[in-house]
Amino acid sequence: MAAAVVGCTGKGEAPAPDQPVRDPGEAAIRVDTSQARVGRLEREVTATGITSPWQETNLRAEAGGRVLSVSVDNGDVVEVGDALLKIDGSRQRLAVSGASAQVDALERDVELARSDAERKRALAQKGSLPAAQLEAADNRLERAEAALAGAKANLGSARRSTRDTRITAPIAGIVARRVVDQGDVIGPGTPLLDVVDLSKVRVQVGLAGSEIGRLDQEAEAQARIEDLGGEAVAARFAALAPSADPMTGLFTVEYHVDNADARIRGGMVATVELPLRKAREQVLVPRSSLTRRGGQLAVFVFEGGDESTPGGEAQLDRGVARLVPVRVGAYGDAVVEILGGLEGGERVVTSALHALADGVIVESGDPKAAAPMPLANAPGQTPDPAPAPTP
Structure with a gap:
């Protein structure tokens, strides 16, 4: 049809938007139209x-060793605190023993350093001891106390490693995936099992x-x-x-x-x-009337229509397609809300949008015979999140 229009006009160009169309002649693009109306977009x-x-928890080993036992399998239901598996903790227990012995030794060192510092402080107050010797005694006490604090931290870490050899359920749920078996040798960070x-x-x-x-x-x-x-x-x-x-x-x-x-x-x-709140009344047009021109959504409004030509069984209404930028709101399956650009009552073009430009002569059937525009979606249908305008 676009080729037929080119052949009739000779130049293949539509009238400029600012040129009045008094005599449309015979070159016109056949389109369908629908009337923009005010209503509510009822959507599901x-x-x-x-x-x-x-x-969902993904359990990993915090302590390394040999897996001594696994108490659960895939699909088992567990409660918080239930035993899941046990790791050989002999090395961790040896580490606890060594750290505990070191703490005992350093506690004795601290007591000796404290007694020495207190004795020298008493002598210094009487003037029987130089201040430099008292300062040295205080420094030895501080170093002994720092060493004791570090040893206690090591003891706490060793005891924590011992507790980490017993893996318990942190949440109630179902064992979704078990990775290790009895006898496996694992290291810190090894995946063990998942509970959901x-x-x-x-x-x-x-x-x-x-x-x-x-x-x-x-x-x-x-x-x-x-x-x-x-x-x-x-x-x-x-x-x-x-x-x-x-x-x-x-x-x-x-x-x-x-x-x-x-x-x-x-x-x-x-x-x-x-669930959506009830929509407010807005201007509604068919989704098929939307087009994108210059990066902006728009519709073609059918203007004129005061002349008619025979068109088979129906009279064809002639007019001009005017491009009107619009601001859209919510989309339905068949219609879309227009928040700006139209006031309602306009005839919008719904077909042949790819062949139209602002000011092009168009012809359409009697608007009174057009099918009514649906205002609601069919139940159970999912609307597209964005329009599919004619390029």
């Missing part, structure tokens, strides 16, 4: 995410920025676990990310789901029906 927003455990708490699960989904203000954080949401046949469970709002994901442009919203029977596992697909 759904988003898909992945479940994750309420808590599934008493609750977290579900994180992405929400477009245009919907952040309408998200009802107090209302209960519904999460459907797709891997459990679409079973619906109640979900409570927990957190909203302060910034959008740089890769997707979406804001992460976290919901919490009770899971006392542990049927929901980590990594399952969940579809959350996000």
Whole structure:
């Protein structure tokens, strides 16, 4: 059709925007139109995410040695403080003995240094001892006390290493992965096993920025676990990310789901029906009328229409397409909110946008015969986070 227009005009150019179109002639682009109207965008927003455990701990060895026993296996349920495995602690016990002996010896050294310093201080006060000898005695006492403090720290570390040979459950949950076996020789930092708490699960989904203000954080949401046949469970709002994901442009919203029977596992697909506050009345236009020109969203408004030409069974209305920049709000499946640029009642072009420019002559069918524009989404559908305008 664009080629036909070029052939009719001879130059392939649309009239300049500032030139009045009094006689449209025969060169016109056939378009469909719809009337912008004021209404509420009723949306059912759904988003898909992945479940994750309420808590998850990855246990690693803090002390090295041979694994003497493993008390649990994959899938076992454990409580806080339950014994999980035991490591040979003979080396740690020897270290405790050596550190304890050193502390005892240094405590005696401190007592001797303190007695010597006190004796010389008494002599110095009587004038029977030079001040330099008293200062030397005080320095020996300080060094002995510092050495004792270091030895006590070493003793505490050795005793801690001994306790680290017994691995207990830090949380209640299920053993998800056991890495070591009895008889393995491990070093500090070796992975041992993972424990997950599934008493609750977290579900994180992405929400477009245009919907952040309408998200009802107090209302209960519904999460459907797709891997459990679409079973619906109640979900409570927990957190909203302060910034959008740089890769997707979406804001992460976290919901919490009770899971006392542990049927929901980590990594399952969940579809959350996000509760939104009731929308205010705005100008609504079909999504198909949006286009992007010069980096800005816009629509073509059908102007004129005072002349008509035969068009088969219906009369064709002729006019001019005027490019109008707009500011958009929330998106629905079929319509979009216009926050600025239109007032409602305008006829907007919904087809052949790729062939249009500001001031191009267009023709359309009788606007009264046009199909009504839907104002709500079909239930259960997920809207796209951004429009797909004609390039």
